[in-house]
Amino acid sequence: MVQEKRILYEHLNVPNINTYDVYRQYDGYTRFEKALAEYQPDDIAQMVKDSGLKGRGGAGFSTGAKWSFVPKDIEPRYLCCNADESEPGTFSNRYVLEKNPHLLIEGILICCYAMGIETTYVYIRGEFTLGKKMLDAAIKEAYEQGYLGENIRDTGLNVNIYTHPGAGAYICGEETGLIESLEGKRGQPRNKPPFPAVEGVFMKPTVVQNVETLCNLPFIVGNGVEWYTEMGPTYADTRSDPPTPDPNTGTKLYCISGDVNEPGVYELELGLTCTELIEVAGGLRGEEVKAVIPGGSSAPILTHYELDTRLDFTSLTLAKSMLGSGGIIVMNETRNIVDCLLNIMKFYAHESCGQCTPCRWGTPWVRDIVQRIVDGEGRKTTITRPKFGVTESGRWGDTGETEEIYEDLDLLEDVANNIANVDTMTWNTICVFGIAVSWPAVSYMRKFRPEFEAAIREGKLVTLPVAEATVPPEENYAYQQRFIPKEFSELE
Amino acid sequence: MAFIKLNDLEIEVEDGTNIVEAARQHGIEVPHYCYHPGLSRPANCRMCLIDLYLRSSEMPERQLATGCTTTVRSAPPERKIDGKYDVIVRTDSPRVIKAREDILEFLLVHHPLDCPVCDQAGECDLQDFSYRHGHDKSRYVEVKNVPPKKDLGPDVLLYTTRCIVCTRCIRFCDEVSGTGELGLINRGSHDEIDIPRNHAGTPIQLLDNKLAGNVVDICPVGALISKDFLFKSRPWFLKKENSICSGCSVGCNVTVEYKEDGLYRIKPRFHEDINQHWMCDDGRLGYHYVNNDDRLQLPQKRVEDELVTTQWADALSLITEKISEVESNDIVVIGSAQATNEDNFVLQQFAHDVLKTTQLGLFGQQLGEEHKFPQFTIEADKNPNTAGARTILGSANGNVVLEGETLWEKVAGAKVVYLVSGVPERALDEAEKEALSKVDFLIVQDILPSAVTEMADVILPGTTFAEKDGTFTNSTGWVQRIRKTIDPPGEAQSDWLITQQIANQLGGEFEYSFAGEIALAIAESVEGYGDATHQKIGDAGIKLA
Numbered sequence A: 001m002v003q004e005k006r007i008l009y010e011h012l013n014v015p016n017i018n019t020y021d022v023y024r025q026y027d028g029y030t031r032f033e034k035a036l037a038e039y040q041p042d043d044i045a046q047m048v049k050d051s052g053l054k055g056r057g058g059a060g061f062s063t064g065a066k067w068s069f070v071p072k073d074i075e076p077r078y079l080c081c082n083a084d085e086s087e088p089g090t091f092s093n094r095y096v097l098e099k100n101p102h103l104l105i106e107g108i109l110i111c112c113y114a115m116g117i118e119t120t121y122v123y124i125r126g127e128f129t130l131g132k133k134m135l136d137a138a139i140k141e142a143y144e145q146g147y148l149g150e151n152i153r154d155t156g157l158n159v160n161i162y163t164h165p166g167a168g169a170y171i172c173g174e175e176t177g178l179i180e181s182l183e184g185k186r187g188q189p190r191n192k193p194p195f196p197a198v199e200g201v202f203m204k205p206t207v208v209q210n211v212e213t214l215c216n217l218p219f220i221v222g223n224g225v226e227w228y229t230e231m232g233p234t235y236a237d238t239r240s241d242p243p244t245p246d247p248n249t250g251t252k253l254y255c256i257s258g259d260v261n262e263p264g265v266y267e268l269e270l271g272l273t274c275t276e277l278i279e280v281a282g283g284l285r286g287e288e289v290k291a292v293i294p295g296g297s298s299a300p301i302l303t304h305y306e307l308d309t310r311l312d313f314t315s316l317t318l319a320k321s322m323l324g325s326g327g328i329i330v331m332n333e334t335r336n337i338v339d340c341l342l343n344i345m346k347f348y349a350h351e352s353c354g355q356c357t358p359c360r361w362g363t364p365w366v367r368d369i370v371q372r373i374v375d376g377e378g379r380k381t382t383i384t385r386p387k388f389g390v391t392e393s394g395r396w397g398d399t400g401e402t403e404e405i406y407e408d409l410d411l412l413e414d415v416a417n418n419i420a421n422v423d424t425m426t427w428n429t430i431c432v433f434g435i436a437v438s439w440p441a442v443s444y445m446r447k448f449r450p451e452f453e454a455a456i457r458e459g460k461l462v463t464l465p466v467a468e469a470t471v472p473p474e475e476n477y478a479y480q481q482r483f484i485p486k487e488f489s490e491l492e
Numbered sequence B: 001m002a003f004i005k006l007n008d009l010e011i012e013v014e015d016g017t018n019i020v021e022a023a024r025q026h027g028i029e030v031p032h033y034c035y036h037p038g039l040s041r042p043a044n045c046r047m048c049l050i051d052l053y054l055r056s057s058e059m060p061e062r063q064l065a066t067g068c069t070t071t072v073r074s075a076p077p078e079r080k081i082d083g084k085y086d087v088i089v090r091t092d093s094p095r096v097i098k099a100r101e102d103i104l105e106f107l108l109v110h111h112p113l114d115c116p117v118c119d120q121a122g123e124c125d126l127q128d129f130s131y132r133h134g135h136d137k138s139r140y141v142e143v144k145n146v147p148p149k150k151d152l153g154p155d156v157l158l159y160t161t162r163c164i165v166c167t168r169c170i171r172f173c174d175e176v177s178g179t180g181e182l183g184l185i186n187r188g189s190h191d192e193i194d195i196p197r198n199h200a201g202t203p204i205q206l207l208d209n210k211l212a213g214n215v216v217d218i219c220p221v222g223a224l225i226s227k228d229f230l231f232k233s234r235p236w237f238l239k240k241e242n243s244i245c246s247g248c249s250v251g252c253n254v255t256v257e258y259k260e261d262g263l264y265r266i267k268p269r270f271h272e273d274i275n276q277h278w279m280c281d282d283g284r285l286g287y288h289y290v291n292n293d294d295r296l297q298l299p300q301k302r303v304e305d306e307l308v309t310t311q312w313a314d315a316l317s318l319i320t321e322k323i324s325e326v327e328s329n330d331i332v333v334i335g336s337a338q339a340t341n342e343d344n345f346v347l348q349q350f351a352h353d354v355l356k357t358t359q360l361g362l363f364g365q366q367l368g369e370e371h372k373f374p375q376f377t378i379e380a381d382k383n384p385n386t387a388g389a390r391t392i393l394g395s396a397n398g399n400v401v402l403e404g405e406t407l408w409e410k411v412a413g414a415k416v417v418y419l420v421s422g423v424p425e426r427a428l429d430e431a432e433k434e435a436l437s438k439v440d441f442l443i444v445q446d447i448l449p450s451a452v453t454e455m456a457d458v459i460l461p462g463t464t465f466a467e468k469d470g471t472f473t474n475s476t477g478w479v480q481r482i483r484k485t486i487d488p489p490g491e492a493q494s495d496w497l498i499t500q501q502i503a504n505q506l507g508g509e510f511e512y513s514f515a516g517e518i519a520l521a522i523a524e525s526v527e528g529y530g531d532a533t534h535q536k537i538g539d540a541g542i543k544l545a
């Protein structure tokens, strides 16, 4: 049985860990002090790079690489902490804010020290009132203890943290939408490039980092790179010669919900399989797994054929899905995938910022098509083609071959792909919200097509048995060829 | 200069040009909605997608790029593609063509397609691009959004259903007028352009600034509509002529759109150094006096204190008679800052060569207010040709032109005054009124009955900027052409032609037959105007040294 590996969440449930005194008893701020005492800023940046830390907010981009794009000669630079956690199925940042806010502050301090940043904005999802209250209180304490403000602990370092509540828009989690919103404008993502690392908040270089990503920093500094890289697999990227290491190091706060017996946040090493994860979460509630959403509602769905997929950045990308925010939703045999897609599409149609044409008008259109299918009004046409053969009367003649064409399914796929094409991974939108829409739409439809067809045929939702509802991998290009990445160590 | 390959053309373009403009310069259309050369570039309509080759001529970049935000620059030798191109662009690849079709399909999802009753039909980018780049049918069968029609301000209506949310109008109000009245409300497919309102929905600010009319021009579809033009005409029935706005001394380049029965609308025309893409609403909506039913159509003379209409011959002989009776010192001739250089030149020659008077004055619209916007200024001088009139009237007179108090002093002491006005709605102040009332014989050449014509002994019907050819000189020294659109009403005539007839009755030998001929004479005799012939001025104008 796989065990949880609590690092970020180790002291989460210690009473009053949200206060400075208790946090201090559990090594609080010692990692930051160690950073100040033992390392130059560049050393820290190098350590983060070596640790292989990948952003936990969704894109899974190497944090070290992101830092290296920040021009060091432009002042001021900003750190923007993305605490807008609003991806459906994701709820791990929230616990950090509510229960252990000093950990985030320590992470922020280390990042600011490494990058020479003096101002940090924490953009907190508007609904997280408790989280914001706790963080604000912790920030106040940190100021009082001299960990924030001017000339921190007599090192000449200045760091100020400002918290900013969102107003309830999912798109303000997208880093440039967040920046616009932070600047007081409509939360609409910007065109990229320039990326925030070059032109972010107030058009100055800005590091945007998820809460969980920042919370990893104290442990990388405190325990060292080697300790950190031992957790999670490092794969070999064989596209280059010689192969380069592709680290999926560290732990991940997996938010497991849906049909499991003990839903919640589990901190586990990266690289566990779906099956293992379900086990950790108290096992499946129900008879069999029908589907798993591996990384928040934007991620393409996995079928019961893919339960051995390892839940890390690389493996999921190879499975044509993504780890995203680590929001894992398990569905058992009673769930109807069409209904499930409708739920998700309603969310996206509501949350599209409306800035660019394909997403503004395509997303509600996709929703409407799914709605029509759910309402039992999905369209199909039966066409009859002339075919030469033995007719009923035993003579040679036209036997009339019929074929059913599920127009609405083709339309659904086409409209979604016109927003963002999941096969070529090209999008005509400003931000990748577009792909977050078409990924679920197309993957659900391709992988569970029988259930969609049944809904149209029967004129109502029909929940098929798992085996019948799922299209096997061999027959469908929605699946990547089954491919387990090799670990770098195995290669050596 | 950057050397780029655009489809199969090899072209040179200035560094910093974007692909939409580069293509336009070479006759290739890259359809677009949100991009406007005078505004910032949000790249939100996604219509101008192009294929970009940055690394090799074999493989384009994975993502299509937006042509409006992709600017070309000369690259260092090692970064050139195939050793010579700075970038390779394709606007005709299959996936670009498909992307355009897809975007157009999305644009029409909620669009009402009420072209038959839409003012924009015929000059609508959505119609045109759909026709050239779109699908022939829609696959959308659901219910369309029907947001309410909105009255945004004094002249602008929003047919919200037709809006494609390109945000050009918002950006105009933010960047050019700086007034910021427009914004988006709601989100996603419910995005609507709106003005600020309170919770009850009552507007707290209207789209009421002097540049507001420009949003109608830049709206690529029929969403923003001018009330002034609403349902007046189909655009394809209108004739168009390039001209200059007569509203103030900025001299905005405009297109006058008209039919036989009058002017229908005035739209700005691009001029880089003068008005860029814009014009103000005073100029845009100020043309109505041209169509006014009260326009002076026949000469009039005063008979027993009543003005009665008369024949041209009668009016001219009456004038000749009166002028012959007085000394040249008793005559004051007043030109107009609303009249063209040509009008004023003939007047000047008449005064100088025939009447032999040095008492030449300048009349015009009263000083108004200046309005400054971040990217536009409306000047206080509400005449289009003050600078030109001053130079030309004074050109044979040691540059002395009577204006203001000195002018009215002279007028008060004169026996005959020949006043060319042409100013629409000119009020007179007390001093002016008093001076004019002292004149024995007042000849007024004007376009509309006014406080000035009320005092006249003879009224001669002249023409507006829309009814004649000629040139105006703006406050920054640009000489630009106005062109005749409609015929003048009744028997009204070009101002220079009237002056020429009076002059010839008094022994002058003027033989001008069209305005261009006068411009040649100006070029010969007026300092600085050497190049100001109609041919050389053309549509772009020339700037005086």
Ligand SMILES: Cc1cc2nc3c(=O)[nH]c(=O)nc-3n(C[C@H](O)[C@H](O)[C@H](O)COP(=O)(O)O)c2cc1C
Binding pocket: A054, A055, A056, A057, A058, A059, A060, A061, A063, A082, A083, A084, A085, A086, A087, A170, A171, A172, A173, A174, A175, A176, A208, A209, A210, A211, A213, A214, A431, A432, A433, A436
């Ligand atoms: C539509 C959309 C929503 C997103 N929402 C979030 C979010 O709620 N929280 C978050 O941390 N990142 C979110 N992201 C990812 C951010 O854009 C960005 O990649 C991330 O904050 C970078 O931090 P990281 O490198 O630490 O992951 C979202 C991205 C997209 C496209």
Ligand code: SF4
Binding pocket: A171, A188, A189, A351, A352, A353, A354, A355, A356, A357, A359, A360, A429, A430, A431, A432, A433, A434
């Ligand atoms: S893709 Fe959607 S969410 Fe992203 S900018 Fe465009 S409209 Fe907004």
Ligand code: SF4
Binding pocket: B111, B112, B113, B114, B115, B116, B118, B119, B120, B121, B122, B124, B125, B126, B127, B162, B221, B222, B223
């Ligand atoms: S905006 Fe254009 S396409 Fe739409 S109704 Fe008007 S003319 Fe037709």
Ligand code: SF4
Binding pocket: B162, B163, B164, B165, B166, B167, B168, B169, B170, B193, B218, B219, B220, B221, B223, B224
């Ligand atoms: S009203 Fe016109 S200019 Fe304004 S956003 Fe809509 S389509 Fe664009």
